[in-house]
Amino acid sequence: MSDEILALERFLPYRLNRLADAVSRDFSRIYKERFGLTRPEWRVLAALGELGTMTATEVGRHSSQHKTKVSRAVAALEKRRWLARTADESDRRVERLTLTKAGQDAYREMVPLAKAFEKELLAELSAAERAALAAGLDALEQASLDRSNQFD
Amino acid sequence: MSDEILALERFLPYRLNRLADAVSRDFSRIYKERFGLTRPEWRVLAALGELGTMTATEVGRHSSQHKTKVSRAVAALEKRRWLARTADESDRRVERLTLTKAGQDAYREMVPLAKAFEKELLAELSAAERAALAAGLDALEQASLDRSNQFD
DNA sequence: AATCGACGGTTACGGATGCAACCAATTTTG
DNA sequence: CAAAATTGGTTGCATCCGTAACCGTCGATT
Numbered sequence: 001m002s003d004e005i006l007a008l009e010r011f012l013p014y015r016l017n018r019l020a021d022a023v024s025r026d027f028s029r030i031y032k033e034r035f036g037l038t039r040p041e042w043r044v045l046a047a048l049g050e051l052g053t054m055t056a057t058e059v060g061r062h063s064s065q066h067k068t069k070v071s072r073a074v075a076a077l078e079k080r081r082w083l084a085r086t087a088d089e090s091d092r093r094v095e096r097l098t099l100t101k102a103g104q105d106a107y108r109e110m111v112p113l114a115k116a117f118e119k120e121l122l123a124e125l126s127a128a129e130r131a132a133l134a135a136g137l138d139a140l141e142q143a144s145l146d147r148s149n150q151f152d
Numbered sequence: 153m154s155d156e157i158l159a160l161e162r163f164l165p166y167r168l169n170r171l172a173d174a175v176s177r178d179f180s181r182i183y184k185e186r187f188g189l190t191r192p193e194w195r196v197l198a199a200l201g202e203l204g205t206m207t208a209t210e211v212g213r214h215s216s217q218h219k220t221k222v223s224r225a226v227a228a229l230e231k232r233r234w235l236a237r238t239a240d241e242s243d244r245r246v247e248r249l250t251l252t253k254a255g256q257d258a259y260r261e262m263v264p265l266a267k268a269f270e271k272e273l274l275a276e277l278s279a280a281e282r283a284a285l286a287a288g289l290d291a292l293e294q295a296s297l298d299r300s301n302q303f304d
Numbered sequence: 305a306a307t308c309g310a311c312g313g314t315t316a317c318g319g320a321t322g323c324a325a326c327c328a329a330t331t332t333t334g
Numbered sequence: 335c336a337a338a339a340t341t342g343g344t345t346g347c348a349t350c351c352g353t354a355a356c357c358g359t360c361g362a363t364t
Contacts, residue, residue, distance in 0.1 A: 013269075024168070055342075137285070
């Protein structure tokens with residue numbers, strides 16, 4: 001294991017990025033081409049669809065997105081009338097975000113497509129490979145995510 | 153496994169992106185803060201350092217980067233005098249890219265840092281978890297990368 | 305050798321993004 | 335209770351990025 005040369009194609013940060021890019025590129029066809037959403041918008045939709053009414057900060061935490069991304073995505077979804085803001089009575093800085101009927105409909109339409117996408121991708125792995133992937137990602141998430149406080 | 157709700161935090165494309173972002177964010181401190189490189193520039197450096205003289209197209213393939221990214225990164229590294237272009241005798245469209253002495257020095261300085269980074273990250277996993285991660289990534293790469301022709 | 309399509313690489317342009325600065329509301333501190 | 339520090343959220347700015355259009359060169363076809 002010399003320290004002279006780095007095999008880029010085996011280097012973990014590189015591999016993760018390349019894989020994430022490739023998978024996301026594929027998956028983005030669902031929310032981008034078919035629904036005209038950006039990735040931040042898709043994530044906000046997914047967060048609100050999953051957990052219901054939340055504040056922008058909570059959406060950011062649940063979807064691992066910087067607050068500026070959330071702010072812009074929320075504005076875009078609001079313009080599309082897929083979500084609505086309501087003032088919080090007890091704290092006037094906060095806005096409570098909720099999907100509208102149209103937003104919920106879109107979410108319900110996309111969830112099966114997302115699940116099918118994931119299923120098809122994983123179907124190309126053996127059961128043992130899927131188990132290894134799950135275990136490996138869990139472990140790496142635990143090691144990586146908590147030690148790097150990503151969002152301010 | 154209802155099709156009503158998607159658990160975003162368990163969704164593969166999301167997990168991969170979040171993980172790649174977190175790990176890259178950490179690692180970028182090495183090439184960004186300490187050497188003032190962008191990620192595309194780091195990758196070009198890594199490709200040339202690993203494999204020696206190459207064309208821009210080959211660099212792009214080896215580092216999984218779009219040709220415009222490569223073009224800009226090469227221009228930046230050239231300006232910094234970390235790489236030099238030489239005309240290819242037999243094909244005047246092509247430029248042969250090589251690291252200069254300064255570029256090689258920088259590469260040799262960064263490789264141990266990169267390896268140490270990866271080692272420390274993986275040190276937080278057990279041996280079994282590392283094995284699972286390796287197997288899982290290998291399998292997913294095989295499933296994903298060849299079926300999505302990412303670059304033109 | 306003239307034409308046409310492919311290829312290596314660059315660039316203009318529009319859109320996305322992160323950082324920092326900012327505003328307003330709230331909480332903490334003295 | 336006034337001042338200061340913190341928080342939720344937005345926006346200006348500079349940068350980055352991908353798409354498409356482009357330029358010059360090469361190879362094949364004729």
